[in-house]
Amino acid sequence: MTMGRVLLAAWFASFAAMANAQASQPLRVGFVCPLSGGSQEFGHSARLGAELAVKEINEVGGYLGRQLELVTRDDKGDPDEGRRQAEDLVLKQKVDFTVGYCNTGVALKSLDVFQDHKHLLVVPVATGSAVTAKYPADKSFVFRMSARDTLQAAFLVDEIVKRGYTRVAVFADATGYGEGGLKDVEKFLAEKQLKPVYTARFDLGVRRLTEQVQQARAAGAEVILGYTLGAELAVLAEARAQARFEGPLYGPWTLSFRTLPERAGPAVEGAMMVQTIIQDLANERRASFLVRLKRHAGTQPLGSLMAAAQTYDAVHLMMRVVFQTRGNTSADVLKQALENLERPYPGVVTSYDRPFSAADHDAFSRNMIWLGVWRKGEIQFYHADDAKRASFIRRKES
Template identity: 55%
Template sequence: MFKLAIRCLVAACSLTAGGAIGQGATPVRIGVIFPLTGGSSDMGNSARLGAQVAVNEINQVGGYLGRPLELVVRDDKADNDTGLKHAEELVVTEKVAATIGFCNTGVAMKALEVFQTHKSILFVPCATGTAVTAKYPPATSYIFRTSARDQLQTQFLVDEIVKRGLGKVALLVDTSGYGEAGLKDLEAALGRAQLKPHAVVRFKVGVESLEEEMKQLKATGADALIGWTVGPESGVISAARAAVKWNVPQFGPWGLSHASAYQKSGGKVEGALMVQTVLPNPFLERNSTFLRAYTKLGKETPIGSMMSAAQTYDSVHLLLRAMFDSKGDLSGPGLKKALENPSAPYRGVVSTYERAFSPDDHDAISANMLWLGTWRNQERAYYYKEDERRATVIRRKQDLPAARAESQTAK
């Protein structure tokens, strides 16, 4: 059914009989920049495969107006300067129609100006730093995102902690740019709940043990732990919490759901709680179909990062729809206008987007689209079992101006 929907879209928009790709047709080239090696490679490789699954499906049913989509892939190695170099290469030299990229907030932030200066579309399907879509006002920005920004993730976690009647929250945060920005968002979210961090401990990315830091936090009498860092170090946190026998709930951002977190912890992430936009769900046909296609291509168990893969897959399809809506204008300004004014909803893997973006909002995910996930029996799962069926009901994106007004009123 899902592939049939793709076929119908492409055939209807391209008006090609059977949607065949023309012999010798010039490809529509799409840049891809992800960390394919190094500590963030689980995110990067999952994102790359998610993009490839989408491109394969689209090309099987005719591509764009008989032209195949082609990915131009670069490895940023989670390094700021390497990411900047590849951004310049793809936009200036390769002249790709658009770029999908970045899993690390610091790498993304260093490269944003390249896309903005050249008015070239950038989809960010992984990096979650709040600043990524805040650096430029949406009205003039060429930066679009399909991941949940940290401002939403931190508030979601704090709301869950408050709901549980917990109030002494310990924060274990890395010292990277991602950790620094996350700490500010965490402190702001706690403040809105009339709370302050019970204790804060910082650490460097790359640590192999955090047992001493965990003992320090345990001694404070905190009743909840939020670890804010990337996948491997999230696993180190889980292993340390188990080692010191500190039985408070561990909360974390989406990085806690990466396969690297499970592997690094030796399975000690079981039961940990993390923010998710999508989880394996047998009740959702598009979800199951995507996972089957991904598994066939990637042969990973478990998937390195399901969220990275699904959000990138949806990014490719949102871009395709904008290409059709732009009526052949594949310039940055043409695609920007089309992305902000979609002609029809997109039924994706993460959600059904009635309007993913607008001239006032370049973040596709709103607060009501998040789920509380956990590791259960070596796989990611909904923490609340009833959410698995509740996810079959479409969660429409909240209107950003209305949500902001509501937030201001609450203050």
């Protein structure tokens, strides 16, 4: 054998060894959400959804034999900790892409880590409008699988006004989430020539809001709209009962947390909120998902079905994207694929048919959300017609 052939054979052997080594290396998926602290209820739910998706993908061979590895980090619901974990996942762990963030304020503190280092981030839970508005979509590496607050606030204001209410009291926490929600609500009320008759601001961890509810009633409020997290909404529900405020209580998706009936008991009965998914046994894929999720969770509590389902869909959608890019996980290529999804992904929340574009990195449009209500300790469809139509796929409006 000539020296040239020897070198060529050695090169092919080296290339084959590298290809085999790469094929055996897992696809590493960063995951960051609050697994401790006051927001752990929906952080653990998101984790269960991500774990179930990874388990299912690996059981059928991963990506052409490459298994998925979930690299999990706890942001503790703290913005500074969230940024530290983002830097760890992107700069040290060098994961292929990241799925994460439940809290708007935590996400906002971390976004530039992903953007500046061209690392793709899919946000499955956080809903603050600013999360996907910080960077122009055509340049952004941030995508979202939850219904942003501008959609939720507009939806809630419409529901309130349709029922004939014009005097609204708004209770919002002092975080970035509460601030953004308050501004959205004020904006959509103003479009109907209305403004809140009473506004209350409070810190997370508040233990009593009875006096503020009494002040809202004295101001003539007919309805309360709360923009905060589950534990604080439970305090608000209790305060509403204690103050004998007879008007309804509305809120964003966080009003659906399992915390509410556990902490507020019957005081939460009749409270209404935005939902992207409601337990529906008539939908086969959804019902099957719930069975598998409960089996995977075991004795672990499921605080938020929405957080679990949206995160589950986020991981499966990204697997669809990896197949579309033929295993290329560079951020530019993943971004291009997400913006031009070639085949719909039939998720458990909805069917994602071109969920993103170069001009829009939010997967949800207004027609894809429902009004839920607490009835006897369970979330149900508020409108009977919605329950009848729930089995029909709602696709994103262009």
